[in-house]
Amino acid sequence: MALPLPPGLNHAEVAFLAEMEMVTVVPRQRLESINLLSGQTPPLRPPHRAELPLWLALLLKKQRRANILPPPWLHPSSLAEIIHRETKEDPVTFSAPPPPPSHANPHDPGTARRVRDADADANLAPPFLPSCTAGAPAGYLPYHWLEVAEALLTHAGDDMAAPAGDVRSLLRDLVEVRAAKMRSSTSALEGFGGGLMSLRGVGAMELAESRGFVLGVVDGVRKIGASAEAARREEEELGGGREDDESDEDMGI
């Protein structure tokens, strides 16, 4: 049977994607390397840390075979800093996404260079960036922040740096602040005449939540303004690209 879902990932699919994020675990039992479809898992030897996909880490955690190290951005002080930035420093746009991973360049000491896969033809993107491991930078929310935080709080609440309740209430504040931004960005959609809108720093879950609405508005505006747009294009072709403001008022949106 064909897929009855509308285009765009829904919440469950986003959560599935987030489970591919890598996290850092501290094993409590030895476990030999397993030959999985996505490659070999690192052999687990306590107390050496290892990086595993979130779904596997949660499985180990549930069986009490490992503890999960929460990513630095999930620390209460980091969350508080992000909330401060989201509310005080920049109350309009989302806070910046984590910088691309880089490490020291041995050929030119003192400089850093991007981690780039030499033979891949395209750059990596979440969920395959190491943005939820113990080595991730604090103070930046990765793309799958809400899903990862929620999964860690639910299943590994005792591994948090602070009581899970405190982290949860900070997260709730953050969700609300950012939801308000998402809502206010829809008012920018009203005049979506420019054909482009950037939502830098937005999270996957927030996107899934308002995807239907945002895309509906953008497509609706396009259909209503289709004839005006066709007229404008024709005019531009004839008048050599002369801008005309009249069409704005005609639209009445």
Add this chain to the structure above:
Amino acid sequence: MDIDDILREVDPTFHSVPREKRDLQDLTRAWVAERSAPELLPWPAGGLFERINDNIKRQIEKVEEMTGDMDPKTNFVLIVIQTELERFKFLVRSYLRARIAKIDRHTLHYLSTDDLRARLSEMELAYATRHQALLHNHYLSSFLSSFPPALQNLNDTAGNISMIDAPDLDAAVFIRLLEDTVVQGRGVDADGEMDGRESDIVILRWSDAKPLVEAGRAELV
């Protein structure tokens, strides 16, 4: 393991992603793109899908062998392998279903030109052709046969109106930029242009996003 492997492991600049992992990344990207794009995207090149299918088959065989010996230690390994297997199966299934849904909706469109046909895999092409033939025969036997012969076609383009429904290529999509690049978008009131930075999330029309996605400068989210 020889000395090169050991050196490679301790060299922080050497980041070779194993093939299996890259396949998962490619499949995930293809799945997300197919779920988000308004039209059918080309079938992945380079035998990606065949490779993944073979791997899944091999893994299932392994699971069947392992269920034979019920040692508590291998038992957990088995759970891990099966969990991962189910995740892969979900990805593959969801990807194929998303494609079939698009083929079903605009069958004649995807069969109309060679360029569009090339996007379908062999199996999908066989499915679409047969499905369309069955449908047309059914229409013919139930009502089309009583129409005049000139009106019996399903792909008439007379009077500048094509009967073939095509997907809306101007539908809005979300993309993530994978590198710094200029993004251009056509709008109702004006055409926009911006200097996009890496990991920007941009809303724009699919027809404007398509060149960026195809060049690997952006991906659908």
